Amino acid sequence: MTVVNGTGTREVGRSRTRLDAREKLRGEAMFTGDMEVPGMLYGRVLRSQHPHAEIVSINTSAAERMPGVAAVLVGRDLLDIDPYYGHAIKDRPIIAIERVRFSGEPVAAVAAEDEATAEAALAAIEVVYDELPLVDTIDKALDPSAPLLHEGPIRPGLFHGLGNLGERDGNIGYRYRLESGDVAAESAGAAFVTEGEYLFPAVYQYAMETHSVIADWKPGEIAIWASCQHPFLVQAEIADLFGLPIGAVRIQVPYLGGGFGSKSYTKMEPLTVALSRKARAPVKIVNRVEESMVTSRRHGMRCWMRTTADAEGTLLTRESRFWLDTGAYMDNGPRVTATAADAAPGPYRWRAVDIDAMCVYCNTAPSGSYRAFGATHLQWVAESQLDELARRAGIDPLEMRRRNLLRPGEPVRPDGSGKPLDADLIGDVERAAAAVGWDDPKGPRVGRGVSVGLLAAGAHPVSRASVRMRADGSVEVSVGTTEMGQGPRTVMAQIAAEELGTSSDRVRVLGADTRFTPYDRSTGASRSTTLAGKAVQNAAAAVAAKLRETACEVWDVAPELIELRDGCAAFGDEQMEFPEVIAKRFGFSGGEIIEGGEVRPTGGDSGSYAEGPVFWEVCVAAAEVEVDPELGQVNVLRTATVADVGRAINPQLVERQDEGAFMQGYGNAMFEEMVYRDGELINDNLLEYRVPRIQDLPQRMTSIVVENEDGPGPHGAKGCGEGALAAVPAAIVNALGDAGVPITELPLTPERVWRRLQDLSEPKSTEELT
């Protein structure tokens, strides 16, 4: 075996250039919005300006008469089907039916020969609304007198994956409890107690590419091109909605211009299909940014938490109650709620835990998935309480963590269920702390913080792949993973090439086309390298076995003596290039070897996929900040994030993923916030919703790649790319706390920090002094 990169592998562990780089650099990579289908019409959507209203009437006649308009779709066009969808809970109509529940909800859609005509037709549609009482905040939604946004029995969706969804309780659409031990008894002797209320704003994922769909409905067959992360889940939901067998719905996914969860599950596809059905022609809908901002976002949250410790700083109990604003429809709310509850205790040993997580319907745009959801919500709250206890106990925050962090093999969930810890968290956080000069002398108004958390990663472990070697020795990998920037086409090629003893230059990885591509549950939850990658490895190994089998027939030796390397089968001094092997196999200059591979809830390299999660993604970061007390400005001086990936298939891509997650975490911590007034999003554009720019890049930022080969994926790999987003706001908040400014509300705008500084410097009242 030739040792190429010091690890005995040729492809795995090598930072090879992205296979899709050149195409993207030249501007040739096609995204859904760049595509045209013959006879295609352009769709535009009329969206409600009222957050909560009855639709009294819709008059579309003037719009329908306009030259160039092919069809106008409204709720009454869907009476022949069951128009409600939602992968978790079927609570959302394809288009508003009799009632609108959020500002921005589609009430009508026009298909016309061009966008301008469609846009003009929207203006000709007359909608009469009768406004309903507004339930635009969590507090209003929880009021016993609040109108109910949804009534009747819960209708489970096809993919909620949560066992029992329970019952609705007023506007609480889903509730998740996590309890172990007796909190009252265990906290009775606590030496230190910290308790607080925390607010986390809704945030927009802002993938550069907005949601885009082309749909072509024909009787008995639907073709879709979409910017979707989970084509197979969308395929099943569309089939369910329009009464077709799953295979009659074909979804093709070109390159995505970023996703980050905003394109998880079903988004604009049902509406585009319904409009195509009405127009009897293919229709393309490309959202504008303000439309995408009401298509997906991250849940805003209100959280109460109390944590106790004994005199030595040993943690005793953690209690938390929190409410997530899921908006008008559930989308991924239940899973986000459960994941947030999982993240609430953090990776620590507790005597008792009591977590009560609630997902609340409000008259706001639906919230869905956003990178590291749940963990991002809770980690900054949980970790700031840990620092608070450490401060009171006079213990260094890093030492506080050493004393209490779980060690590999210990149960993560307080009730002992699920996968035990599969990572070296103490090692990870020590490296991060060292990278920001943890023990260096500090100037005034400078603070340092660390944060540690875990994210239940991998979603459901179902992925398939096929690997095909052609007669010329070139290889195609067919796998459902969506390429949205994270690099799976490159990484899958490396995994397959490693197994086959060929170069990844000889491998092509195709985008998902549900007609041909084997099933993959989804692209998200940091799962692709681990699960789809394992399926690719298994499929490639099966192809390799066939190559060996044929070589055995030729040389009459045992298969284990055959080595595959450099595009050849080799035995001693003998070698045959792959095309020759294939020609020998078939006695002909054509033919191919094609094999499938799968993962299901068994198997995996180290440990099994049988008990969830597939792996615990590590969320570790450290930060050093400086506060300007005059301006409230927080300057992030040094940061470190940890990508604990088991094994880096492509180290450079791992770093880039980690850095990208860092920057989003930075934006989330420092300034990103969706601002609502009376249920309406008032900063629905890039002028007023600020995302990080290159000027925001800190001067000193370290991405630490940790490879302990302890993951259940190929070569001991496990996923990354989300952890830093959860960890960074927490580390920055803790660094700010260390600098003397404890914060309970994000983002850390200068005004908020300045006001907090004023509160802190106010002289205490006499009552407090006595």
Added chain:
Amino acid sequence: MTVEFTLNGRQVSAPAEPNTLLLDLLRDHFRLTGAKRSCDVQVCGSCTVLVDGGPVSACTYLAHEAAGREVLTIEGFSELPEFEHYASAFERHAAVQCGFCTPGFLLTLKSLRDAGDLETEEDIRHGLDGNLCRCTGYRAILEAARDIGEVAA
């Protein structure tokens, strides 16, 4: 109405209303889809093209403003010999991820370098502040830009 200009080195004439945006003309009429539509308010830089060598946001630039001028899109730039200098730097540093913002970054970098405004770290940070990327976290792009401008780290 028609508008005449030089597009990627060729004289072209195209139908354009007074309110036609250059971005729509390029994407819909010429099928040059390398310039992307994202924010619509000239903040994100995804639609950047060069007009007479300077970067413009094609999403808010009228097609008629380009009359008699030279427009360069990523499709034209990628045919020029110097493109390799830019592309190889982006490949070396893995500065391309989803690829949606990439053409805008490359064209902006070309205009900066051609104008002699790509000589310091500050030049890079200032010059690229009008191009958003949500994937990379910018460090990769910064490193590639250093190589392109031969800026010492």
